Amino acid sequence: MFKEFLYLLRKSGLNVSLTEWVSLMEALDKGLHDSGFTGFYHLCRCLLVKSEADFDCFDRCFLDYFKGIPSQQELSQELLEWLEKPNSPMGEFDEQQAELNAQLSQAEVEALFEERKYEQREQHNCGNYWIGTHGMSVFGNVGMSPNGIRVGGQSEYKRAFRVAGERRFRDFREDSTLDIRQFQSALRRLRQFSGLVDLPRTQFDVERTIQDTAQQGGMLKIRYKRPRENTVKLLLLMDSGGSMEYYSTLCSALFQAVSKSRHFRELKIYYFHNCIYTRLYNEPMIDPKSSVPSDWVLSNLSEDWKVVFVGDAQMSPRELEGSYQGHGEDGPRCGLDWLHLFHRKYPHTIWLNPGDRPDWGEEWSHSYDTIASLFPMFPLTVEGLEKGMKKLLTR
Amino acid sequence: MDKFKGSQDYVVSEELMRAVNIAMVLQKPLLLKGEPGTGKTMLAEAIAAALKKELMIWNIKSTTKAQDGLYVYDVVRRLYDSQFGGDSVDNIEKYVKLGKLGDAFTHREQAILLIDEIDKADLEFPNDLLWELDRMEFYIPETGRTVKAGQRPVVIITSNAEKELPDAFLRRCVFHYIEFPDKELMTQIIRVHFSNLDESLLTQALNAFYRIRQLPQIRKKPSTSEIIDWIQALIHEGADPGQIISELPYLGVLLKKNEDIDTLRRNWR
Numbered sequence A: 001m002f003k004e005f006l007y008l009l010r011k012s013g014l015n016v017s018l019t020e021w022v023s024l025m026e027a028l029d030k031g032l033h034d035s036g037f038t039g040f041y042h043l044c045r046c047l048l049v050k051s052e053a054d055f056d057c058f059d060r061c062f063l064d065y066f067k068g069i070p071s072q073q074e075l076s077q078e079l080l081e082w083l084e085k086p087n088s089p090m091g092e093f094d095e096q097q098a099e100l101n102a103q104l105s106q107a108e109v110e111a112l113f114e115e116r117k118y119e120q121r122e123q124h125n126c127g128n129y130w131i132g133t134h135g136m137s138v139f140g141n142v143g144m145s146p147n148g149i150r151v152g153g154q155s156e157y158k159r160a161f162r163v164a165g166e167r168r169f170r171d172f173r174e175d176s177t178l179d180i181r182q183f184q185s186a187l188r189r190l191r192q193f194s195g196l197v198d199l200p201r202t203q204f205d206v207e208r209t210i211q212d213t214a215q216q217g218g219m220l221k222i223r224y225k226r227p228r229e230n231t232v233k234l235l236l237l238m239d240s241g242g243s244m245e246y247y248s249t250l251c252s253a254l255f256q257a258v259s260k261s262r263h264f265r266e267l268k269i270y271y272f273h274n275c276i277y278t279r280l281y282n283e284p285m286i287d288p289k290s291s292v293p294s295d296w297v298l299s300n301l302s303e304d305w306k307v308v309f310v311g312d313a314q315m316s317p318r319e320l321e322g323s324y325q326g327h328g329e330d331g332p333r334c335g336l337d338w339l340h341l342f343h344r345k346y347p348h349t350i351w352l353n354p355g356d357r358p359d360w361g362e363e364w365s366h367s368y369d370t371i372a373s374l375f376p377m378f379p380l381t382v383e384g385l386e387k388g389m390k391k392l393l394t395r
Numbered sequence B: 001m002d003k004f005k006g007s008q009d010y011v012v013s014e015e016l017m018r019a020v021n022i023a024m025v026l027q028k029p030l031l032l033k034g035e036p037g038t039g040k041t042m043l044a045e046a047i048a049a050a051l052k053k054e055l056m057i058w059n060i061k062s063t064t065k066a067q068d069g070l071y072v073y074d075v076v077r078r079l080y081d082s083q084f085g086g087d088s089v090d091n092i093e094k095y096v097k098l099g100k101l102g103d104a105f106t107h108r109e110q111a112i113l114l115i116d117e118i119d120k121a122d123l124e125f126p127n128d129l130l131w132e133l134d135r136m137e138f139y140i141p142e143t144g145r146t147v148k149a150g151q152r153p154v155v156i157i158t159s160n161a162e163k164e165l166p167d168a169f170l171r172r173c174v175f176h177y178i179e180f181p182d183k184e185l186m187t188q189i190i191r192v193h194f195s196n197l198d199e200s201l202l203t204q205a206l207n208a209f210y211r212i213r214q215l216p217q218i219r220k221k222p223s224t225s226e227i228i229d230w231i232q233a234l235i236h237e238g239a240d241p242g243q244i245i246s247e248l249p250y251l252g253v254l255l256k257k258n259e260d261i262d263t264l265r266r267n268w269r
Helices: A003-011 A019-027 A035-050 A052-065 A077-082 A094-103 A105-120 A160-167 A182-186 A205-216 A242-260 A294-300 A316-321 A336-345 A362-374 A381-393 B014-026 B040-051 B064-071 B073-083 B100-106 B130-137 B165-169 B183-193 B201-215 B224-236 B241-247 B258-267
Strands: A139-141 A233-239 A267-271 A279-281 A291-293 A306-310 A347-352 A378-381 B030-034 B054-059 B071-073 B096-098 B113-115 B137-140 B145-146 B155-159 B173-176
Touching: A003 A052, A003 A105, A019 A035, A019 B014, A035 B014, A035 B173, A094 A381, A105 B201, A139 B064, A160 A182, A182 B014, A233 A242, A242 A267, A279 A294, A291 A294, A294 A336, A316 A336, A316 A362, A336 A362, A347 B054, A378 A381, B014 B030, B014 B040, B014 B137, B014 B155, B030 B040, B040 B054, B040 B113, B054 B100, B064 B071, B064 B100, B064 B130, B096 B100, B096 B113, B100 B113, B100 B137, B130 B137, B165 B258, B183 B224, B201 B224, B201 B241
Parallel strands: A233 A267, A233 A306, A306 A347, A347 A378, B030 B155, B030 B173, B054 B113, B113 B155
Antiparallel strands: A267 A279, A279 A291, B071 B096, B137 B145
16 A cells, blocks of 8 residues: 555655664554554554654655646745734625535645636735635635635645645754764774773672672671763864855864764864964854963873864965964964964874865865874765764874 | 553653563563653653553662672671671571562562663773663572563663763664644643642743743753742742743843853843
């Protein structure tokens, strides 16, 4: 039954498996759709779709398959606005018109509706012809016709086609191909367990209990040990703004994965623009009011911190090697100097790059090559992240 | 099989009701997602009350392990007993204490098991429960006993989407996303909590509430429990319904963040 629907869903990017499909068949067999189309729609949705982000995609497929309504034919925003009039007075009830309307079949109403959608140019309420509110026509909102199509407004009679047509879940779509979960799994690799962390002794220590008990001639001596804890401290430095805008979704996925990973002993995230200069910023907005001196980071975070740079490493040579205003006499003179300082202080550092090496213009590839020769560089993909994590652990 | 139709003090949407019944008939866990404050946890209580079954709640924390829900073998207790005598320690069964999942399996009647906020736990947590939730049984190696559910419990799992759940786990669940109630449903919900509510106060409060929720600048949107508290406050202090929208009295009940209150005051016309 509806096998093509399964393939349509899969083709549209919904990861529906056979397990779920079989469940659906079983549910249909047991009559869980309440022999109704709305029931069928809900049943399909709650068994086949597992994230509200995919509801919209599902709605479109459902419409496509069961109705053949192409999704381009959406209602214009204007039309919906005309219909947002829930509290105006009712038009007059016309018994004759009601009888006429009642005779129209569903197909006829649909056809008329399509027709009006193209004809209608302005707001019409309380009437019996146009799409409008409080009237006698067979379409619109808060109307008095015994049958017809609801357009806009809060739905009361949740008929399947219309509910799907509302596409209420549009806001939840996330057209990101990369899964945060995949990133998280990659980040999980970044752990070094140690029992030397300063934690209360809560774990039962079998070895020492046996040993001490034996030494006391069988008198039980319970021993506890400190639980093993991840010791990795991570410093994430992200390029923000400018050419990085293009990769913002990817970077935000990484950011979310990192900030949701609770297994790091310590985690700090700072932002920079293009290259590191005197200050590192707390927010991606690059606001000097909320920033820390780069010096402070270098002197306060010990060298066992693992550092991950995220950036496209593309900038003009001036931004990398030109001296910037206000640099100290013997301090770092340019962005590259700062990168060298980080390189010297933190032996475990990698650079994640969301973009590729630019093959046009030496000006751009120059900065890329310079940075890649300083830090091991990995592409910001799941695979690249995994490799990078390995690199951070092994050196 | 009993059908769930909502209960006296919990108003459900038709879709949710359907999802609950699908999960019960197919004997699959029901996974509920939704904004905080849409009554995910309350649902389990309502189902238990409506079907007159016992509710068991397993609250998940970041330190919870899947094993905790099955059983705990109290080794230390057994060691102490062996040393200080008393009862015989041969019976290991005595030291195996079932967790919430084990309790639900061995309950004499069908139970409702709520696994609350599953996303709080470790990334691997849901995967560790796959077999147990699928087969509704688990094995205790220490005693050689298999705990098997006589009556498969109705399992309800809630998630606040803090972490994504693994695919293999999702595939076994019936999924429902609880939307934020629209005005109409909200009116019903509020009426359940307050009988004899002044009509104009209700309309004004609802209008103000949904307008606040629509402001994009608000970081933490007020939810159902907040509007109920707010109306409680408005009634208690005898607020004038005509001034609710313009004055927004007791705003602190609705908005919990200082910056939200400030932005609201700036943007409210």
